[in-house]
Each structure stands twice: as structure tokens, then as C-alpha cells.
Amino acid sequence: MTRNVVVTGMGVVAPNGASVPEFWDGLIAGRSAIIKREYTADRFSLTVPVAPVDGLEERIKGLGVQMMRADRFSQMAVMAAEEAIGQSGLEFDEALGARTACIIGTGIGGQTTFDDSYVAMLCRERRPHPLTILKVIPNAPASQLSIRHGIRGPAFAVSSACATGAHAIGVCADLIRAGSADVGLAGASEAILAYGALESWRAMHILADETCRPFSKNRNGLVIGEGAGVLVLEEEERAKARGADILCRIAGFGMNADGKDMINPAVEGAAGAMSLALDKAAVKDASKVYINAHGTGTLLNDPTETKAIRSVFGADADALSVSSTKSMHGHLLGAAGGVENIAAILALRNGIVPPTVNYDEPDPDCDLNYTPNNAEERDIDVALSNSFAFGGLNAVVAFEKV
């Protein structure tokens, strides 16, 4: 018997909204959280546009002593997971804990802890804090959540740069389909807003100088954001049997690799992942499809992604609704997929497509309907979330109504 996977909870900590209701309000209002901020380390400093999540101090304290000593990426993952678990109504007893998976990814891990540690060692001749390793390991959020809730099924971190969150959700759904678990916490978290990390991104000459302008002719780079997005996934019959409020079904998941280049994305890889995700989704009318694009706002990604979408949908591509919400919450790197999958689900459920803000000027190489600057009402049957990573790793998740 085929096991289907549904979403029964969502939690998000994003720069433009640190809970699902605030995030959605921010998205449909076109509220951008991108600002210029200075980051320092000892005698060094830089100022770049970023999308930070501010004002979390009290909520971090509320997570308890164990989490106060964790790295920020773990703290945000746990906050998002708690919101998702709360919405799902699940309580993890002995039996459920044994049948629950916890797949929380990150692109980098505890970067701010590493940065602080190096500054202490190299600039102040202090030895590192003894918990440094436990804070920076990429599996810290998965482990923390497992300990908090007694989750004892498959638990690990995935890492595929900007596709991490989508891989985590897709792989977790596959585990449930295969019968390795009945329930899963799946998502990703990233918090690298620190001097050393940002200087490394700047060295790559890929950061925008002012803001993120996906698909707009005057786009000139990405803006690094931070945050986390976590879903509660559940085998459909189980969710129905307990009377859960089912938010949507995972219609498909596609993952592949370009096998070509560390930086340049390939049309075939991106198109292939989308086709795999759409394989089982019944797309009857392209005008009822929303694609939450990877849409980084870099010179290379946006036209490549546009060509990939055209190659999958052919003549129907013009009927699609596409947008890049990175224009508002920035690029959350590993957590991008986590947060953007939630944006896609919210669009599907609410019948509203969030906009691509900062869209100033059409680009002949980017010629789809990107929902420029204002949200649009649209009856949606299928929502797709595209994630394409440096190194040519692609992951696409498709959602449909139940």
C-alpha cells in the first residue's frame, strides 16, 4: 500500500516574521527585512546588507538553560520546531518517540560560535570554550530536539548548501513513505551573520551592494539572511485517524545533481529536479501552479532558473505564478528551503502568491510572471519550492491540497 505524507505543522523563524502568522503577514505585505549592518571581530569590521532576525532574546531564555548554551542556529531550529509541534497537536510519548524521525539540516553549522572562538584564541590568546564542539556540530539541532521530546527514530543533519532545507524535508518524507518512521520533524536552520563568515561571502563577489532584486535587470547579488523553518510530516492515514488538521500533502520530491560546476548552475539539473517533483502531482492547469523560485538575485541563477522552468512547462510557463521571497527574507542558505517550503504551503492554502519585491526593471532573459512587487490572489492546486545549491545539488518539493 502506498504511504502518502502530509504536513500537519509548520514553524518558522524568518527575518520578515519570527512565527508563521507574522511571516505570512510579512510576505503578503511585501515587507523586506533587508538592512545594512556592521559586523566586527576584534579590530576588523565590515558593513553589508543582511537580513537578520532581531528581538529573539526573551524567546531564547524561554527555551531553557540547555538551549541558552546552544549556538544560535540550534536555538532558531528549536523555536521553529516548537511552533510546528504546537500546531500539529502531537505529544511525543514512548511509542510515538520511537516512530518519529528528526532531520534538521544546516549549510554551515555553528558559525558564530566558531567565529567567537577564533577571535578569542587568535586575538585574545584565550582557549576555546569547552562546549565549542557541541555547539558547532551540524547535527546539534537534530540532537537537541531529539533530547527535548524523546524522539528516538532516524535523526541526523543533512547538508547541501542552499538546498539543505529542501533535502531535509524530501528525505524525511521518503523515510516516512518507506516505513522507517510515521512522523518526522524536517527542516533546516542557519545563523552565520558574523564577521568572518560575511567576509568570506564578500570575497566571493556575490553579495548585493544594496538589496536583493531577484529577476530584475538591475539585480547584482544575494543578501545573506538567518533563520529556520521546520515542518511536522506525518503518514496520511495516521494523521487522518487522529483527526489532525492536515495542511497539505507532499505531492512529490525531486533531487539530483548537475555534475558540472561548483558555482555555475545548469539548466538541465534544475529542470530535472522539478520534473521529478512534479512526476506524481496532477498538474492540469499551469495557471494554478505557484513556484517559489530559488531566485537568489544573482546574475547567473535567475536566468538559468527561468530557462529550467520554461523547459519543464513549455508553452504553459507563461501561465505560471512565480516569485522569489528571498527579496524579502534574504537568502537563508541552508535554511532557505525550510522557510521557502513554508511560504509555498501558505500560498497554496491561502490562495495568495507572495510577491517578488525590489523588482524594478524587466530582464529579457528572465521573462516569466514573477508577481512583481505586489501579492496576487490566485487559486493554487500545486505549489513548488525550488532549491539549487552551490556545487550543483538540486532539491524541489511539490505540495498539493488534500
Added chain:
Amino acid sequence: MADFEASLLEIIKEHAVGLTGELTRDTQIADLGIDSFSVVEIIYEVEEKLGVEVPFNANENPFGEMNSVGDLIDALDKLIKK
């Protein structure tokens, strides 16, 4: 030993999130609300603040048999003098 003990009590107190009353040698370790994280942090702070080295292996759980804070202080004292 008196100074050492006072400093140790001070460090332990900072991590004793579960402590309700006064911290003395007779306080039970179980009442401190400390976990494996805290033990590693306490050892680190002892080394930093008192300028000593504690030959402690986090995998060996050498404090497993102890009940009171006094036991802990004596064990630390012994480790440092090793």
C-alpha cells in the same frame, strides 16, 4: 583548602540552576540541576579562574559515584593535586 573551597563553591553556584537554598558541602549534587554540559563548564572555569589544570576525561564520568557537593570538591582537589 578554605580559599579553594570557597572559589569552587562560587563557580558551582553559578551553574546550579536547580538550587533553591544555600550551597554548602552537604548540598546534594542531584539538587543542583546540573547536567553533563555543566560539569564540563565547571571544570573549565575551575581551570580558568584558579589557574590550575584538572586532568579530567569527560568520557570517564569520574563523578558518577558522588552524592554531595563536598564529595565533588574533594574529588576536584584530588585531581588537581595529581
